[in-house]
Amino acid sequence: MxxxxxxxxxxxxxxxxxxxxxxxxxxxxxxxxxxxxxxxxxxxxxxxxxxxxxxxxxxxxxxxxxxxxxxxxxxxxxxxxxxxxxxxxxxxxxxxxxxxxxxxxxxxxxxxxxxxxxxxxxxxxxxxxxxxxxxxxxxxxxxxxxxxxxxxxxxxxxxxxxxxxxxxxxxxxxxxxxxxxxxxxLPNGCPPSEVEPSDGSAKLVVAAGRLIPVKRYDLLVRAWETVAATRPDWKLRIYGRGPELAKLRTQIDTLGLNEAVTLMGAHSPIETEWAKGSIAAVTSREESFGMTIVEAMGCGVPVVATDCPHGPGEIITDGEDGLLVPVGDSDAIAKGLLKLIEDDELRRTMGAAARVSAQRYAPERIADAYLELIDSLGGPRTTTEEPAPAAAPAPRPVPLAKRLRRTVGRIVRPLRRRVAKPAEPPVKKVIKDIVVRKPLRPVASCRVDAHGDVLVSVERKGISGDKLSLTVTRRKEGKPVEVPLHAPADGKGPYTAVLKRAELRLGEGRWDLHVVRAEDKARRRVVSHLAEGRGLVDLEPLPGAPFTWWVPYPTVDGYLALRAWQRDAHAEARSLRAAGDAFTVEGTLHGAEFTADGDPVVLGTPRGEGASEVTVDVEVVDATTFRFTVPYERLRAARAGDEATTWDLALRTAADAKPIRVARLVGDIVDRNKTDLYPSVADVRPYFTVNSDLAVNLAAAPSS
CATH class of the missing domain: 3.40.50.2000 (Glycogen Phosphorylase B;)
Structure with a gap:
């Protein structure tokens, strides 16, 4: 059929x-x-x-x-x-x-x-x-x-x-x-998730879908104001794109939730992001089905959803594998989220039950339902039988002379063939030793383990050969770093490689992955199937120097890549809060230490000519934690005239120490300049650069 x-x-x-x-x-x-x-x-x-x-x-x-x-x-x-x-x-x-x-x-x-x-x-x-x-x-x-x-x-x-x-x-x-x-x-089909399911430990709530009015993400942001006041250690991520983006950005800025709520943009496949969270949130005014609900549940994430028409109530069993709350009630949404945030055991129990419930929507079951519907309608209306062949016409009589010629031919032709000498086979010279191998078409998934190592699994279907390796190559450099690619012991599973964070030194930049076959020097870039970053959400940097951080990700054209940072020392901007006259950064120091008599400062180095360097004192909270505040007036005093000016921020632990760039690198996010955004206050806007370094811009003074 x-x-x-x-x-x-x-x-x-x-x-x-x-x-x-x-x-x-x-x-x-x-x-x-x-x-x-x-x-x-x-x-x-x-x-x-x-x-x-x-x-x-x-x-x-x-x-x-x-x-x-x-x-x-x-x-x-x-x-x-x-x-x-x-x-x-x-x-x-x-x-x-x-x-x-x-x-x-x-x-x-x-x-x-x-x-x-x-x-x-x-x-x-x-x-x-x-x-x-x-x-x-x-x-x-x-x-x-x-x-x-x-x-x-x-x-x-x-x-x-x-x-x-x-x-x-x-x-x-x-x-x-x-x-x-x-x-x-006939509900939508949702395949079982291939990603490592959530373990319910990350302090993260995830929502995903089109940013349109019916989804009521404004209610979710409003509810999060209540959640953040009680549990500021928890964060909310909203994945998706759509016409409500600008309104949500303004709402987050107005409520001062920039450190608590992140608009992540669209992401596919979304399963890797569901698995990073411990709770999912759906706040729609209406849901015809709720594909995102089933996807999140399949990743072991319990869902707090509004009990809107019609889908959520048919998918979620309230109190068993998720929670249903009244439609349009931000207080009820906050209460439901806090119920799961405050109860670790309930959250994990519901997550396990959610995975089981999601199996009802396996595509194979929905496919069976389609076939049952087709059968109930009478099945296919066109026959699949081959039409009977038409009767062959009666043969015409063959003239006697023609029959004699055919008889002679049947006798003479075999005799002639016996006399003919067989042709000599050609002798292979140039191509005699060439072995044609199947082309490489590597497809891989990766996962970050508890040590921050990247475990790469390359599907068997796309590769062949005995001497295979995985290489990582920094873009625009062209010098690959080779990692052994191990064949499965049972001959059935994927090939595997491990990029060990403690051993492999990858310079700062973006690295592409290739599979290389030694026999014919074939080299093909690895297509991304799943790039799982759940292990990075709560991971901490390795002690000592240099500071190393890796984030695997799928490129826009579908390949598997790795973003790497390697610095002698690093000042991580853990939080940034803007007030009416200054912004304050709290962070941690890695690969360096504060000393009792160091007198640390943060230096703001201006881009271009004319403006002056800005210096602010650093408060040392403990051996690795610091805090500093940048007054807006100090920036205005340091710029050249009324022109717009940007300063790059770095921490110096002592007068003779090398400045350490302040940046936000720790975590699972590849491009902080796209997600970690802050409003302009009094014409001052702190932001993260394309390298995730912290900078601050002061807009040009208005003309009189």
Whole structure:
């Protein structure tokens, strides 16, 4: 049986894409499955897809080489999809044309449409020769009225329509009491997590999803003001991107929660980030299903979720594998979070129960439900039997002379072949010793252990050969550092390598990983499967000098890389708090020590000419902990005229000591300049540079 899923764009990372990829991959183990992406916006999908799933693209809109990016029909409105849906999904007259052509020509037995516009197309252009199934990934009453009207008109023309919650399936049945269309709940599929599950020890709460109004992240930030007042040692991370980003940034700045709440941006795969947390938070006004809830639970993280329509209450068993709190109540959200924060045993027990509960949504189970639905609809409508061959025409009589010639030929030809000498085989000269080996296509995952060592596991499928090694090479340098790559003892598991933090000296910068085969000197960059940084969240630097810190991460183009810092000494900025007239930094010193008579100071070195150096005293809290305050007036007095000025900050432990850069390097975050952000107060803004060093900028004075 051939099953075809219609997606708007298979090259994003949204929940509908994830759930479709998951179920399609599960079905591909037993059937012929394809995903038809209406729009192609990238080179390859950003989410993992089973190799047996065929990906078909209808409109190529890639930025540089998309064949359809200048097609005139792209600028013309769709005639079948209402403007609100068409605008949001980039549907146009060209999608009208291409989807209609595809639905007329497809050889699929079942076609599944995954969003309202595609449901409308399937109802309009679908054929009776295949089953037509629509999906609803939202809640019935939440669509814009025009979209709802078009969708309502389309559903009766389908064989089946699915929802992701039983409550929404009941609502649909009530709205369509007389239609023959089968309406059934088929929740989203979520595969078991491959990452090391959370152990519930990190003082970290994680939230993830699109930054849109319905998610109510503003409530979560407001609740965190209460949490931070009680437990300032706990932190909140919010992953995602969307139109609410600027509002959330302003809210965090206004509440002074910059050290407590971090906006992390989008991250894929998100499982590695769920596993870093000990609690997950979902504060939505409504959730049609709650894919993030299942993902977090699968990583062993209990979820505190608003009991909104419809998904959370069907996924979470309140008090057993998570907590449900009232919708729209920031105090209740804070209370639920604090309940798990304050009770270590309850948190761990719920996390273990959450992992078990998440197994209900394994893609294989959802795939079985799809097959049961297809069977209930009568199964495929096209036969798979080969047509019977047509009867062969009766042979014509062969003339006598022709029969005699054939007889003579059968006698003479074998005699001639016996006489002929066999050809001499060619003698191999140049290529006789060449052995053609399979190309290297290494794919690896990595994990940071309790010692800060990076454990790399390279999948067997992509490599071959006996003499293999893993190398790490600093960009723009080209001199690789080789690490042994060990074959599995059982001959079945992955190849492994260990990058030992205490032994391997990697200079500061970004390092790329390659697998090298000695026999033919093949060298291929390692593709990232999972880069797990959970072990870095609470890890501390090694004692002594030099200071060394590594953070593995996936690059934007999907390769496994390592960001390394190596410094003779390092001053870690653990916290930074800005007030109306100064900002204060508290930190720890690594690879150096304070002395009783050292008289330490922090130096602010100006960039460019004209401005003066700024010096502030350092308070030594203990042997390794320090605190300093930078008054804004001192910065204004040191700049040149009214020009904008930036100072780089370094700590000097004694008058004759070498300055030590103040930076924020410890932890699992690769680029602090993108996550650890602070507002401008009185025209002064402290910030972290691209190297995660601390600097401060004073804006230009306003012209009179």
């Amino acid at each position: 051939k099953i075809s899923f219609l997606l708007q764009n298979a090259y994003g990372i949204g929940g509908t894409i994830r759930s479709t990829f998951n179920v399609a991959s599960a079905l591909a183990a037993r059937h012929d499955v394809e995903i038809v992406s209406t729009i192609r916006s990238g080179e390859k999908p950003r989410l993992p897809l089973h190799r047996k799933v065929k990906l078909v693209n209808l409109i190529d809109q890639r930025a540089e080489k998309g064949a359809d990016r200048d097609h005139p029909l792209l600028t013309q409105d769709s005639q079948y999809v209402p403007p609100v849906e068409a605008k949001g999904a980039h549907f146009s007259a060209l999608t009208d044309q291409r989807v209609a052509e595809h639905l007329a020509q497809t050889d699929a037995d079942v076609v599944v449409a995954t969003r309202p516009g595609l449901v409308m197309y399937l109802a309009e252009f679908g054929q009776d020769r295949y089953l037509r199934i629509g999906q609803e990934h939202r809640i019935y009453g939440t669509h814009e009225p025009t979209i709802r009207a078009y969708q309502d008109a389309s559903i009766p023309h389908l064989d089946a329509h699915t929802t992701v919650s039983e409550a929404d399936a009941n609502t649909h049945r009530e709205r369509f009491p007389d239609v023959k269309t089968t309406i059934v709940c």
